[in-house]
Amino acid sequence: MRTLTTGDIAKFCDVNQRTVIRWLDKGVLKGFKLPGRGNNRVKLDDFVSFLKQNGMPIPEQLAEDAQPKVLVVDDELAIANAIRRTLKPLDVSIEIANGGFEAGSQLMMLKPDLMTLDLSMPGMNGFDVIKFVRSTEEIANTQILVISALNEIELGKAIELGANGALSKPFDNDILRQAVSDLLSIKA
Amino acid sequence: MRTLTTGDIAKFCDVNQRTVIRWLDKGVLKGFKLPGRGNNRVKLDDFVSFLKQNGMPIPEQLAEDAQPKVLVVDDELAIANAIRRTLKPLDVSIEIANGGFEAGSQLMMLKPDLMTLDLSMPGMNGFDVIKFVRSTEEIANTQILVISALNEIELGKAIELGANGALSKPFDNDILRQAVSDLLSIKA
DNA sequence: GTCGCATATGTCGCATATGTCGTATAACTA
DNA sequence: TAGTTATACGACATATGCGACATATGCGAC
Secondary structure, X not given: OOEEOHHHHHHHHXXXXXXXXXXXXXXXXXXXXXXXXXXXXXXXXXXXXHHHHOOOOOOHHHHHHOOOEEEEEOOOHHHHHHHHHHHOOOOOEEEEEOOHHHHHHHHHHHOOOEEEEOOEEOOEEHHHHHHHHHHOHHHOOOEEEEEEOOOHHHHHHHHHHOOOEEEEOOOOHHHXXXXXXXXXXXXX | OOEEOHHHHHHHHOOOHHHHXXXXXXXXXXXXXXXXXXXXXXXXXXXXXHHHHOOOOOOOOOOOXXXXXXXEEOOOHHHHHHHHHHHOOOOOEXXXXXXXXXXXXXXXXXXXXXXXXXXXXXXXXXXXXXXHHHOOHHHOOOEEEEEXXXXXXXXXXXXXXXXXXXXXXXXXXXHXXXXXXXXXXXXX
């Protein structure tokens, strides 16, 4: 959604719609009027900067103005860093989780747009992770890109379970970058 | 996002509204101001954690769940179930995480009041978990009860890092129950 | 105990922000 | 096109912030 109505803003701020209209009239919140009877619209950017300026909390749902978030899950730090280097040219923020606990906590904390997932990590079953993500409402639409040394059959199984893509290790840097930007619908 | 006004809070705490405003000014209660003339709003979560932190009673109307939530972290299902059985008589809800990933995700999802923690699990360092919890604002005041087969020195180290209690495995059921109810300030 | 002090909380009044309601009408949906 | 929902706005009711002052509370000293 590119612009917001007074009703939308009222809900986000938990405030009466009448109040939002008054903010607009007074000019503390920047917006514009439709030609009809003067219904108000506020650009998403203007609303977010309005919230920031007044120290008001920003609903997660709107914080998308930032870069897409990528979570790299791999127990081998060397590989995780390699993935990070490869993705660095993209306009994304990157976090690394090199263990099951970190993966779980970061996943729920960051709610990344995309996660790369090593299927075989000590103390953690990658397939279960995929199932968990898909069945957990808050993060169900996270893009999952499996990166694993396992064979094609296993990769296929991951896709069946709901992974959005799968690459075999070792991976080609260009292909990885392309896969991530495709899944996030951004320019490579 | 549900928010509260100073008047709401005044009623909940049975306190004058003027006092609530002073709490906000002093920063003991976290909130934000509307742009108009600076009317205050407090996020429900912030208010609840404010109440908890000061040991104030939480109005039923606001308590998400009457029962305290306990997360049992142990890779051995037999032990996790034994802990659950032991705690069952207490008026708490119990969830089990038998892996690092589950532990991390459940911790951030449930935000339990107390977690029992096995220090030595495959692919997961218990000490790091304690540090993580204590340094993550949203869950920083989670009670941590370490339950481990490691020696006294290691248990002491866990306490130093911020664990609220430590029991050695195998544990005595009565002692475990007592420790949990003490940490949660409920009747055994 | 009680005296005194520092501080927290309660009370009051005013200006004003915010909530509520009703109505006409724009904007959306099929 | 017709029906539904959302919106703007006036008028009024209520809630809020804040300054100034009164009262209550906690606590150490004696």
